[in-house]
Amino acid sequence: MNIKRCEKNPLICPSDVKPSRPDFKVEGVFNCGVARYNDQVILLCRVAESAVGTSEDEVRVPVVVNNNGTDQIDVITFVKSEHPELDFSDSREIHRAGAARGKIVNLTSLSHLRVARSTDGVHFEIAEQPSILPSSEEESWGMEDPRITQIGDVYYINYTSVTPNGPATSLISTRDFEQFTRHGVIFAPENKDVTIFPEKIGGMYMAFNRPVPSAIGGPEMWLAKSPDLIHWGEQKHFCGLSKDSERWDNGRIGGGAVPFLTDKGWVKIYHAADRNNRYCLGAFLLDKDDPSHILARTREPILQPEAEYERNGFFGNVVFTCGCLLEGSDVVIYYGAADDKICRVDIPLQDIFDAMETV
Amino acid sequence: MNIKRCEKNPLICPSDVKPSRPDFKVEGVFNCGVARYNDQVILLCRVAESAVGTSEDEVRVPVVVNNNGTDQIDVITFVKSEHPELDFSDSREIHRAGAARGKIVNLTSLSHLRVARSTDGVHFEIAEQPSILPSSEEESWGMEDPRITQIGDVYYINYTSVTPNGPATSLISTRDFEQFTRHGVIFAPENKDVTIFPEKIGGMYMAFNRPVPSAIGGPEMWLAKSPDLIHWGEQKHFCGLSKDSERWDNGRIGGGAVPFLTDKGWVKIYHAADRNNRYCLGAFLLDKDDPSHILARTREPILQPEAEYERNGFFGNVVFTCGCLLEGSDVVIYYGAADDKICRVDIPLQDIFDAMETV
Numbered sequence: 042m043n044i045k046r047c048e049k050n051p052l053i054c055p056s057d058v059k060p061s062r063p064d065f066k067v068e069g070v071f072n073c074g075v076a077r078y079n080d081q082v083i084l085l086c087r088v089a090e091s092a093v094g095t096s097e098d099e100v101r102v103p104v105v106v107n108n109n110g111t112d113q114i115d116v117i118t119f120v121k122s123e124h125p126e127l128d129f130s131d132s133r134e135i136h137r138a139g140a141a142r143g144k145i146v147n148l149t150s151l152s153h154l155r156v157a158r159s160t161d162g163v164h165f166e167i168a169e170q171p172s173i174l175p176s177s178e179e180e181s182w183g184m185e186d187p188r189i190t191q192i193g194d195v196y197y198i199n200y201t202s203v204t205p206n207g208p209a210t211s212l213i214s215t216r217d218f219e220q221f222t223r224h225g226v227i228f229a230p231e232n233k234d235v236t237i238f239p240e241k242i243g244g245m246y247m248a249f250n251r252p253v254p255s256a257i258g259g260p261e262m263w264l265a266k267s268p269d270l271i272h273w274g275e276q277k278h279f280c281g282l283s284k285d286s287e288r289w290d291n292g293r294i295g296g297g298a299v300p301f302l303t304d305k306g307w308v309k310i311y312h313a314a315d316r317n318n319r320y321c322l323g324a325f326l327l328d329k330d331d332p333s334h335i336l337a338r339t340r341e342p343i344l345q346p347e348a349e350y351e352r353n354g355f356f357g358n359v360v361f362t363c364g365c366l367l368e369g370s371d372v373v374i375y376y377g378a379a380d381d382k383i384c385r386v387d388i389p390l391q392d393i394f395d396a397m398e399t400v
Numbered sequence: 401m402n403i404k405r406c407e408k409n410p411l412i413c414p415s416d417v418k419p420s421r422p423d424f425k426v427e428g429v430f431n432c433g434v435a436r437y438n439d440q441v442i443l444l445c446r447v448a449e450s451a452v453g454t455s456e457d458e459v460r461v462p463v464v465v466n467n468n469g470t471d472q473i474d475v476i477t478f479v480k481s482e483h484p485e486l487d488f489s490d491s492r493e494i495h496r497a498g499a500a501r502g503k504i505v506n507l508t509s510l511s512h513l514r515v516a517r518s519t520d521g522v523h524f525e526i527a528e529q530p531s532i533l534p535s536s537e538e539e540s541w542g543m544e545d546p547r548i549t550q551i552g553d554v555y556y557i558n559y560t561s562v563t564p565n566g567p568a569t570s571l572i573s574t575r576d577f578e579q580f581t582r583h584g585v586i587f588a589p590e591n592k593d594v595t596i597f598p599e600k601i602g603g604m605y606m607a608f609n610r611p612v613p614s615a616i617g618g619p620e621m622w623l624a625k626s627p628d629l630i631h632w633g634e635q636k637h638f639c640g641l642s643k644d645s646e647r648w649d650n651g652r653i654g655g656g657a658v659p660f661l662t663d664k665g666w667v668k669i670y671h672a673a674d675r676n677n678r679y680c681l682g683a684f685l686l687d688k689d690d691p692s693h694i695l696a697r698t699r700e701p702i703l704q705p706e707a708e709y710e711r712n713g714f715f716g717n718v719v720f721t722c723g724c725l726l727e728g729s730d731v732v733i734y735y736g737a738a739d740d741k742i743c744r745v746d747i748p749l750q751d752i753f754d755a756m757e758t759v
Contacts, residue, residue: 144615144617144618204616205616206613206616206640207613207615207616208613212633224633224634225633225635225636226633226634226636227633228633229624229635230613230616231613231614250588252566252588252589254565254566254589254590256504257504257564257565257566257589258503258564258565258590260614261565263565263588266631267631267633268627268628269627271634272632272634273631274571274583274584274585274586274632275584275585275586275630276584276585276588277537277585278565281565
């Protein structure tokens with residue numbers, strides 16, 4: 042497979058992004074939704090910020106709160122020595138301590154969404170300020186991992202809306218990436234990695250979603266239907282984890298990029314991780330008229346963390362995509378590398394087809 | 401509060417229910433949906449059956465499988481000594497063993513739904529055979545805890561559809577409790593304890609649902625909207641757990657009975673459990689036009705496991721309702737006692753109002 046990582050990788054780094062306020066530090070710019078808008082390539086980037094002042098003894102956590110009807114961002118300080126009940130070892134999250142990994146008590150960073158624009162798909166101009174800030178009602182712990190589905194001239198943006206009551210998925214729409222309309226939570230927690238098909242199929246919209254049940258079952262892909270993009274049902278289990286202890290896809294599996302239609306059927310780039318949280322990408326070929334039917338799939342990753350910028354970062358050994366574009370004969374995949382940078386890789390569509398096995 | 405437990409309690413016991421096949425044993429008949437149909441009170445009972453032959457050394461587990469396009473029920477046998485990795489100590493479930501309570505590997509029983517009919521609301525005639533059997537596709541581990549919402553002359557039945565990929569919620573409709581139409585999974589796993597309001601409010605149907613997120617948050621109540629009862633969105637967090645380590649409602653909280661309208665607003669009987677899985681009932685009073693707004697609530701349980709038949713059974717110290725009827729000035733609550741019997745309690749509506757505190 043001719044995997045052409047962009048020579049300019051990483052395209053966007055934390056140092057390229059202006060913090061949203063002086064006492065914040067950009068920890069990561071990654072996991073971006075992708076769209077074509079007029080003659081531009083738009084990346085809607087997840088920008089994760091921490092509060093300046095986090096030290097060996099303290100962790101400072103930004104969260105959104107509502108004060109007298111107005112959303113504002115506050116910083117909570119944890120003095121580590123005062124919290125023996127908490128585990129601060131994960132760079133991304135504060136957990137309850139104990140024999141088993143406990144519930145997440147807070148995230149260490151707060152993510153918002155920010156537009157970056159390009160005419161060549163390689164050099165991006167990044168907005169000086171957040172394009173969409175999290176709200177206290179739906180996402181007081183942040184907005185993460187947006188996917189963009191263009192239907193007509195409306196762009197539907199779904200993203201993980203993180204609250205203390207769980208990470209859910211919410212929907213926003215825009216026509217110009219300047220004015221945004223909120224449509225609320227479309228999938229109750231825990232549900233992430235939603236990707237919406239760009240047209241109705243059999244009279245209904247369809248979306249992959251990745252619930253994480255607690256008592257029974259694992260983080261696996263489901264497929265839902267909707268008449269209006271806002272209300273979803275008719276859920277069916279789509280694809281589960283590998284049971285093989287050696288496989289790259291035995292830990293979690295989720296939506297990846299928005300599917301695109303080819304003459305062979307829908308191509309769906311997805312992500313999976315092993316039990317050590319090493320994230321790779323794979324691809325499905327799905328029936329044009331019934332995407333619940335997998336025609337073929339890649340058995341080995343089409344992209345895995347190998348480059349230095351993929352192996353090392355805020356959370357290493359991660360390649361994670363929220364969107365791609367078909368340009369000529371290449372699939373152009375924008376992806377988050379090590380949870381802190383945005384990169385690009387071009388892979389010939391035919392090479393992906395050639396790597397697939399019929400199911 | 402004048403809590404009038406029915407003298408005939410328990411109204412229905414496992415010994416009253418004919419097993420669906422000779423090699424099965426009815427372990428429980430409980431958690432029934434409730435409806436008025438013509439001059440009858442209908443209970444749609446959850447009937448949980450185990451496979452005969454379970455012994456100290458063996459656990460036999462019934463599951464639904466699909467063989468050549470036909471659903472059939474198979475029995476899987478676990479020889480305990482051959483599975484040191486499993487924990488058989490819970491009467492309801494087989495877990496992965498370990499320091500923390502692991503994922504559920506199988507349920508010990510398989511539940512189906514069965515109609516019971518009465519003209520006086522006390523003496524019930526129970527169908528000889530299952531009314532609705534689980535399907536291999538959506539509920540190979542069973543159908544549990546139905547709630548019935550009557551809208552016009554259609555009865556909408558939502559229930560927990562349990563699969564190896566998690567417990568989800570599905571919808572079935574009927575006009576006569578003889579012919580049933582399936583509408584598929586309406587809430588992805590893990591989501592239980594759904595109760596649908598019996599009319600549109602502000603132009604939309606509404607339902608409580610109780611997702612159980614894995615990484616962040618607890619088993620708490622959310623409120624969703626739908627244009628058609630099949631597709632749901634606009635989810636909002638409704639009510640969380642008590643943080644008080646001594647309270648009866650600090651472990652889990654969920655839907656209970658279908659809400660009913662009074663001149664003060666919607667009355668919603670719900671259930672909650674403490675961290676020892678002791679289940680009780682409480683009540684909310686909700687704004688007529690905006691049920692997300694809690695006007696008042698009972699702070700102490702309106703029903704708690706006190707009678708011998710509530711304290712002892714398949715899983716003791718449980719009172720759990722899926723439906724109630726307003727009869728004159730009384731709320732008639734049908735409830736599962738100790739996860740194996742169906743009981744009835746009548747409580748004056750005014751007494752419930754009197755026990756409420758304004759929120």
